[in-house]
Amino acid sequence: MRFFRANGATPAGLTLKHRATSGTRVAGLRGVHGVFKSTTMATLHAEELSRPEQRHPASSNSVQRDAKFADALAKVKPLLDSDAVMSESDLVQALNIAAVCSLGLRKAEEAEVYWRRLIDVQPDFVDAYNSLGILLKGLNRLQDAEAIYRQMLSVYPDHAEGLNNLGAVLFDLNRLPEAEAAYRAALAKRPDFAEASHNLGKALHAANRFAEAEEAYRQALQIEPSKVEIHIHLGNTLEQLDRLTEADEAFQAALAIRFDVPEVHHNRAIVLKTLGRLSESEASYRRALAFRPDFHLARFSLGSLLLSLGRYEEGWPLYEARYDQEGRIHHHSAAVLQCPRWRGETLAGKTLLVWQEDGLGDMIQFGRYLPVLKAQGVARITFACAAPLRRMFAGVDCVDEVMSHGEALLRSSTYDSWTSLISVPAYLRTTLSTIPPKLRLTPDPALVQQWAERLAGLPRGRRIGVVWKGNPKHHNDAKRSVRSLATLAPLWSVPGLTFLSLQKGQGEDEANAAPANQPLLHLGSDLKDFADTAAIVAQLDLLICVDTSSAHLAASLGKRCWMMLPAHDVDWRWMRDRTDSPWYPETLRLFRQARGESWDAAIERVRDALRTVAF
Incomplete structure (x- = not known):
């Protein structure tokens, strides 16, 4: 029996060209896997960029394709199973045909066996390593995929595609420095390797090195300007750099190439919302859902936008979409x-x-x-x-x-x-x-007395609590937390006030080592839980804080609370442009950072308000 090259025609007339690719994700910021946020960028896989008719071929075509795979496999499998005598060249081609056909028939384990046999017979057969590595990566057997690519590179250390594919596996293993090194090695061998530049950008983005990620994406676009996923990634990175107009341009460039990718409409909607172009943002979310009605992240994001606009009737049901996306804590709750x-x-x-x-x-x-x-x-x-x-x-x-x-x-x-x-x-x-009235919380009288003894030595005057940082794991912490305790220094200049720190977690070290010119009593490190915090807040005249749980506690206790909100990615519950909140109408006042404004300017406004407030 005569055998043909694996990238030519089989005896069944079936094309078996098997192109190696990295198989990595092609778009998006990786969102937190806990609480859903309305600014989570959508991700997609390479196969999602195929046309709908390619993703869902007609059943007759599928049957015909399977028949060709089965026919080709039937011709080579008996020879391989019987250990028939054949030349090494014919054996290699037969094993490769058997592997590709097995994979086409969704028999991954058999495909793996054939490719491993092929590598044993001919250790310098590059396609076998790449194909097997892609298969193992697709099965999420990442360590096995890494081993195959390293074995390949021991034979061909300068193989750019192998280095790129190894980088993709290391990226999925979250070994970002090693992934970066592999991508850079691939580019050293082939400077015009657009996929490696693209993947390098993803690794740099994941490492929060956004300026370098932008450079890598732009290099990739110089080589492949029509690659839609590179434009998507560039837009996501520019959004992180707060260059929103440029991010919008990148998403529009992606849409000019492919208008039917729902993730692009979703991610553009996030940028438009931040730019204050709310009607356009809503329309973009709705276009994403028109292309994919079961796009749960888009439903959730649209719900968040509508809630921020006070359109609760439509917003709440959409917000429930957080239960429909696999991998999220809400979906897990419903499952367990x-x-x-x-x-x-x-x-x-x-x-x-x-x-x-x-x-x-x-x-x-x-x-x-x-x-x-x-x-x-x-x-x-x-x-x-x-x-x-x-x-x-x-x-x-x-x-x-x-x-x-x-x-x-x-x-x-x-x-x-x-x-x-x-x-x-x-x-x-x-x-x-x-909206129902706030929950009635009553501090424990014994705890109130305990903390009152601690506060008894304070100077006479109004007591002001401060919290300047939130949870460092929050997706927007870099923007919603004040960079340091020293930034609050203008507040100390208001006479007749005593400041108490309720800061927990990040920021405690600053409070414990506050310089002498910061008149601050730090209590946060001694707080066991919210029962302790409530007992202290009950004895304050005002709490000044960022968007964190202490604000809800103070407002629910009926204490005056001034919350400082960032310009970027304000949570839906604080709505748009308001200085008050329908959730805490009598107790909460909002100080919003203007776009492009530093925390210094916002805190100056808080200081001015402190000087004139009537307690």
């Missing part, structure tokens, strides 16, 4: 809890598990729905939450039991249903005019 998720059914006489899956501040803000649920006749409400919240919520009248997530998970099958507090307004159809 052993009782139905509440979707507005009657609760009279039922047991309800309230499950925290969002931030600490979210639970305080939406805790206002606990008495609303209780009023619907719930027989028993159990609140599963993080440790810092438990002692405080144990004192809330409408909560019958507070426990850890682990304990609640084990007992979840005993409840009639479960819900997240942030889902409740969707099913109660909350509007701006029907």
